[in-house]
Amino acid sequence: MHSPNHSLSPPLSSPLSSLTLALPDEAATVALGGRLAPLLDAGTVVWLDGDLGAGKTTLVRAMLRQLGHHGPVKSPTYTLVEVYVVSSIYWYHFDFYRFNDTEEFVDAGLGEYFRNDSVCLVEWPEKAAGHVPPADLVLVFRFPKNHHHSGRVLELSAHTERGQSCLNTLKSLIPGAAA
Numbered sequence: 001m002h003s004p005n006h007s008l009s010p011p012l013s014s015p016l017s018s019l020t021l022a023l024p025d026e027a028a029t030v031a032l033g034g035r036l037a038p039l040l041d042a043g044t045v046v047w048l049d050g051d052l053g054a055g056k057t058t059l060v061r062a063m064l065r066q067l068g069h070h071g072p073v074k075s076p077t078y079t080l081v082e083v084y085v086v087s088s089i090y091w092y093h094f095d096f097y098r099f100n101d102t103e104e105f106v107d108a109g110l111g112e113y114f115r116n117d118s119v120c121l122v123e124w125p126e127k128a129a130g131h132v133p134p135a136d137l138v139l140v141f142r143f144p145k146n147h148h149h150s151g152r153v154l155e156l157s158a159h160t161e162r163g164q165s166c167l168n169t170l171k172s173l174i175p176g177a178a179a
Contacts, residue, residue: 015138015157016164019171022144024151029055032154033062035173039166042089043116045133047125050141052097054152056123059139060093063121067091076123080108090118096127105131136163 023029036059040046048056061073067086076082076095084091092113096105105111105128114120114133125132140155158164 015159016161017167018155018157019167021154021156021174022151023055023154026055026058029058029152029154030062030065033059034066036166036170037063037066039169040119041162042118044136044162044166045114045120046122047132047135047138048121048123048141049125049138051143054141054143055154056139056141057093057095060121064091081110081113090115091121092118093121093123094132095123096132097124099124099127102127102129102131104128134159136160137166 021032023032040063048059050056057073057075064073064084064086069084069086071084073084073093074082076093077097080094080096080098082093084093090113094110094113099105110128111131120133122128122132122135125135136159138155138157138159140157142153142155144151144153156167156170158167
């Protein structure tokens with residue numbers, strides 16, 4: 001299991017608000033993706049962080065399926081970015097896990113993808129520290145500390161007004177989540 005190296009994480013503002021959810025199984029992750037996807041509008045940047053194999057790509061796949069994408073949804077671990085066009089919005093799914101140097105972001109020309117007509121979902125943003133744009137939402141997946149329970153814990157935090165609006169709506173859609 002690989003944990004993110006937060007000493008390299010891009011600087012974040014203090015979260016405006018947060019939400020912690022238990023995701024007991026893959027079905028719960030898929031359901032969350034279905035609720036979250038319609039809340040993201042063009043220009044949104046979402047950082048997906050956390051343990052290797054904890055559900056980041058599963059969530060992205062569920063989001064794209066909810067929006068009507070029927071083709072394959074692969075992890076971009078080797079390609080760096082997978083591109084999907086859904087409802088006239090470009091959805092870019094990045095994975096910087098294999099970066100050895102933050103400059104690889106610039107060398108690959110990835111900055112041009114972060115536009116007002118796209119939603120950018122970024123796995124391992126700390127590997128491109130200083131280059132990847134700030135997040136509207138940060139989603140951190142963790143395996144529970146209590147190993148007697150399966151599933152994942154997901155911490156969602158809003159770092160912009162756009163992220164705050166999304167998180168507020170998401171809280172209203174999840175029973176017991178509104179604080």
